[in-house]
Amino acid sequence: MTTPTPYAPVAPLTWLYVPGDRPERVAGALVSGADVVIIDLEDSVAPDRKEYARAATADFLSDVPPVPVHVRLNPLASPLSHADLHALAPCPGLSGLRLPKVSDSAEVRRIANQTPQTPLYALLESALAIEHAHHIATAHPCLAGIALGEVDLQADLGVRDEAGLAWARSRVVVAARAAGLAPPAQSVHTDVTDLEGLAASCALGRTLGFFGRTALHPRQLPVIQRMYLPTAEEIEEAEQILKTAADHEGAHTLPDGRFVDAAVVAAAQRTLEVARRDF
Numbered sequence: 001m002t003t004p005t006p007y008a009p010v011a012p013l014t015w016l017y018v019p020g021d022r023p024e025r026v027a028g029a030l031v032s033g034a035d036v037v038i039i040d041l042e043d044s045v046a047p048d049r050k051e052y053a054r055a056a057t058a059d060f061l062s063d064v065p066p067v068p069v070h071v072r073l074n075p076l077a078s079p080l081s082h083a084d085l086h087a088l089a090p091c092p093g094l095s096g097l098r099l100p101k102v103s104d105s106a107e108v109r110r111i112a113n114q115t116p117q118t119p120l121y122a123l124l125e126s127a128l129a130i131e132h133a134h135h136i137a138t139a140h141p142c143l144a145g146i147a148l149g150e151v152d153l154q155a156d157l158g159v160r161d162e163a164g165l166a167w168a169r170s171r172v173v174v175a176a177r178a179a180g181l182a183p184p185a186q187s188v189h190t191d192v193t194d195l196e197g198l199a200a201s202c203a204l205g206r207t208l209g210f211f212g213r214t215a216l217h218p219r220q221l222p223v224i225q226r227m228y229l230p231t232a233e234e235i236e237e238a239e240q241i242l243k244t245a246a247d248h249e250g251a252h253t254l255p256d257g258r259f260v261d262a263a264v265v266a267a268a269q270r271t272l273e274v275a276r277r278d279f
Contacts, residue, residue, distance in 0.1 A: 011145065011182035012036045013212040013228055013277075014221050017072070019044040020053030026060060030067050032218040037065075040072045041084055042100050050080055054087050061093035070096035070121070076107050089115045096121060096144065101152070103128045105139035112140040125149030126156045130168045137179035146179075147214070148172050150187035173209035183211035192217040202227035211274075230275045238268035238275075 012035035018025045020041045029037040039060070045053045057071060071088055074080035076099060088094055099111055102122040112120060120143050122136050129136065130153070137146050150165060157164055176184050186205040189198040198220055202213060206228060213224045230238070241260055244252065245268075251261040 011185065011211055012068070013274075014224050015070075015185055015212065015214040016218065016221065017044065017188070017214060017216055020057045020071070021045050021049040023056050023060060026057075029218070030065055030069075033221050034067065034215070034218070035212075036068045036070055036095070038070045038072055038098060038214070041080075042072050042074050050074070054084055058087045058091055061088065061091035064093045068095035069093060070098055072098040072100060072123075075101050076111065085111070085114055089118065094118060098123060100149065101125050101129075102136055104132050105135045108136060108139035108143055112142040116142065118142065119144035121145045121147060123147055123149045124168075124172060125152035127153075129153075130171050133171050133175035134178055137175045137181055143181070145181050145184065146172060146176050147184045148187045151190065169205075169208050169210075177209070183209055186210045186213040188214045188216050189220065190216065192220060195219070195223050198223050199227050228274075230271050234271055235275050238271040241265060241268040242272070 014034045015036045015038055016029050016032055016034035017038045017040050018029045020026075020039045026037065026039060039057050041050065041053050041057065061069060061071075071084070071094060073084045088097075096119040097111065097115060098121045099108065100123050102108060102124060103126055108120060108122055120140070122139075122143060122145075124130055124133060124136065124146060125148070133146065137143065148165075148168065150162075153168060154160075154162075154165060157168075159165065172184050176182065186202065189201055191197060202224055205213065212228055213220075215221055215224060240254065241264060244254060245260060245265045251259065253259055
């Protein structure tokens, strides 16, 4: 019988992007309530602001901030990315690197060899990356997570409706699980004023196996937290499962007839870990 892949520790719930050339917004993000702040050197920074963004980020990360701070690098094949790594790898305040547009495992290993102590997160943003998802997810011990970049992926696939991303979403969730990584966080909801749409999208993401979400604006954070944290009913159910499991050896049924085995017990334990925010 195949031994199940061990579950990774519960991942952060909210990840907030901020432009690297806006130091005042980075400072504000640290008190926004986000679990992780991601300084973006890629999409949100204009070409003529790249050097300034890099220098400002290195200066900011010269001290250890009160919240974990990751940096999204420029595309890995570009000279900008090499300069980013040279400037940021020594910074004591750097908690992780997000690698954009990863398409194969060799790219992850190359960065890992340059920053051997830094957790890495690979962003899969193309059809080729989705095809290589499990190889990327198992590329190196420094890889702490994978996630979709849905805007770029949607453009690469030529699909206008989110329904066209359904298989890719499931593929990334399965690849992360098979590699023993934490469940991926959902990609950003690009309309920062559409909180109802964000909530509906988070509900769908949760059913697909995602956990938490990246955000573009602090107003999105409470919605993500509300939609991804267990409800009172889910917590009560998990507690009931663990209570009955403590009184029975092996598989058993609950009073309402539901079957409970080791996998159900493990899921209940994770529900309570998330509810307690044991991150």
